[in-house]
Amino acid sequence: VTDNFFEVGGDSIQSLQVVSRARKAGWLVNTRQVFDDPTVEGLAGVAVSAHEAEQAHKELHTPLPLTPIQAFFFEHRPDAPAHWNQSVLLRTPDGELDVARLEQALLAVVTRHDALRLRFAHNEAGEWFQQVAPSEDGRILEIMDLRESGENWKDHLREHGERLQASLNLNSGPIMRAGWFRVPDGSGRLLLAIHHLSVDGVSWRVLLGDLQDALEQKGPTITLPSAVLPWSAWVDAVRHYGERPETADELAWWQDYLADTSPDIPVDLIAERPLSSSETIRWQADEDLTRRLIDAAPRAYRMGVEDVLLAALGQALGGWSGQSRVLVDLEGHGREDVLPGLDLSSTVGWFTTRYTAVVPVAED
Numbered sequence: 001v002t003d004n005f006f007e008v009g010g011d012s013i014q015s016l017q018v019v020s021r022a023r024k025a026g027w028l029v030n031t032r033q034v035f036d037d038p039t040v041e042g043l044a045g046v047a048v049s050a051h052e053a054e055q056a057h058k059e060l061h062t063p064l065p066l067t068p069i070q071a072f073f074f075e076h077r078p079d080a081p082a083h084w085n086q087s088v089l090l091r092t093p094d095g096e097l098d099v100a101r102l103e104q105a106l107l108a109v110v111t112r113h114d115a116l117r118l119r120f121a122h123n124e125a126g127e128w129f130q131q132v133a134p135s136e137d138g139r140i141l142e143i144m145d146l147r148e149s150g151e152n153w154k155d156h157l158r159e160h161g162e163r164l165q166a167s168l169n170l171n172s173g174p175i176m177r178a179g180w181f182r183v184p185d186g187s188g189r190l191l192l193a194i195h196h197l198s199v200d201g202v203s204w205r206v207l208l209g210d211l212q213d214a215l216e217q218k219g220p221t222i223t224l225p226s227a228v229l230p231w232s233a234w235v236d237a238v239r240h241y242g243e244r245p246e247t248a249d250e251l252a253w254w255q256d257y258l259a260d261t262s263p264d265i266p267v268d269l270i271a272e273r274p275l276s277s278s279e280t281i282r283w284q285a286d287e288d289l290t291r292r293l294i295d296a297a298p299r300a301y302r303m304g305v306e307d308v309l310l311a312a313l314g315q316a317l318g319g320w321s322g323q324s325r326v327l328v329d330l331e332g333h334g335r336e337d338v339l340p341g342l343d344l345s346s347t348v349g350w351f352t353t354r355y356t357a358v359v360p361v362a363e364d
Contacts, residue, residue: 005038006304007295016202016335019345022047023228031345032337057342059114060232063129065239069334069352070197074128081120082170085193087161088204092188097180102190103141104222105214106178109207110136112224113348115198115231116207120170130197132232138174145182153183157191165193196350198231202333203348229342231349237339261325261358265317310359318361326359 005018015034022029027047037043066074077084110116117133144160146153164177175195182188199207214222241247285293297308314326334351335344344351 001040001044003039005034006298007038009294010038011305012336013202013333016333016345017205018043019343020206023343023345028343030337030343031335057227057229057233059132059230060236061132061134063123063131064232064235066128066130067235067238067350069350069354070130071128072354073197082168082195083166084196085165085168086196086199086204087165087191087193088208089161090190090192092180092190094186097188099141099143099180101215101222102180105211106140107136108214108222108224109210110140110176112210112227113207113231114227115203115347115349116176116194117173118175118198118231119173120197130235132230133173136174136176138172140174140176141178141180143180143182147182147184150184157181157183157189161191161193164191168193168195170195170197198350199348200333200350200352202335202351206346207348227347229344229347231347234342234344234347234349237342241339258327258356258358261327262323263327266321310357314359314361318359324361326361328357328359330355330357 005015010018012031015031018034019029019031022043026049028049029043029047033043033046037046073084074081114132117136119131119133120128121131123129142160142164146156149156160179160181164179167177168175175198177193179191179193180188181191210224214224217223293308294305298304301308303311310328310330313328317326318324332353332355334353
């Protein structure tokens with residue numbers, strides 16, 4: 001009970017699973033507490049009853065602004081915004097599947113998570129906005145029998161899968177589709193496709209867990225509890241956070257701080273197609289260095305492994321380029337405990353954050 005969660009291999013993504021599983025067990029902790037008290041003993045001292053601390057957050061069905069990552073998407077994917085999806089393909093047990101039960105379970109998941117009912121449109125000023133539909137009226141599940149396809153069944157599955165993914169509609173929905181395929185060996189394949197505007201890597205863990213819980217229910221109807229924090233409530237909270245005078249002051253400070261830092265790296269030639277002109281160099285750390293990176297260095301400098309690696313990268317780039325500060329674009333899962341009282345551990349949505357880190361380079 002006294003082992004440090006991060007020293008035994010835990011990370012920020014897994015801390016969300018700790019929060020989610022604690023809630024299922026009836027206890028409420030947040031990710032900040034996992035970082036501050038990363039032991040079972042420490043968390044036991046700060047955990048409170050989830051039932052006593054629960055605050056109801058309602059879905060919002062009014063137009064909402066895009067989140068920063070959604071706005072970034074529409075700025076960079078203007079040509080075919082409807083076809084930028086994430087998908088999973090699952091094997092289902094041999095034999096017949098209760099298709100009606102599967103569709104009921106999928107609808108229960110969509111009902112629980114409002115991000116799976118998002119619609120996107122333009123306002124009068126031509127700006128994108130998002131809005132949650134009260135229910136999903138469109139057909140989500142399709143059934144296809146590929147048992148007569150013989151050895152070519154995988155090609156047919158791929159064709160049907162591409163058609164399903166291309167059928168997502170940002171304006172009228174749905175933005176989630178499912179297909180169950182009967183295949184020649186007697187088993188099945190379940191394809192789930194969701195537009196990236198509504199899902200991320202952490203979300204898949206949440207919704208697949210909910211789908212399993214729904215399918216394991218024994219009653220004639222399937223119901224899942226309401227989401228602890230709907231996506232729409234989070235978007236509204238972010239909007240209000242961005243409208244605070246303090247946030248505007250922080251933004252101005254960061255803009256001034258970045259103004260004196262050049263984002264350019266000195267190179268001999270500016271390539272028009274840098275990806276085709278690039279080369280990948282692979283290097284693998286040995287066991288001793290890995291142990292020092294994940295154990296000794298974080299313990300000595302009181303920082304995470306990511307911070308140690310970022311500092312090393314900044315020092316290497318700065319030493320090579322002669323720059324005193326290096327800009328590095330980073331990506332995070334976006335579920336940090338930034339807004340107090342909002343638990344994102346079981347919320348489905350695209351929370352990814354992209355931001356620039358300024359890494360000072362030491363002269364020595």
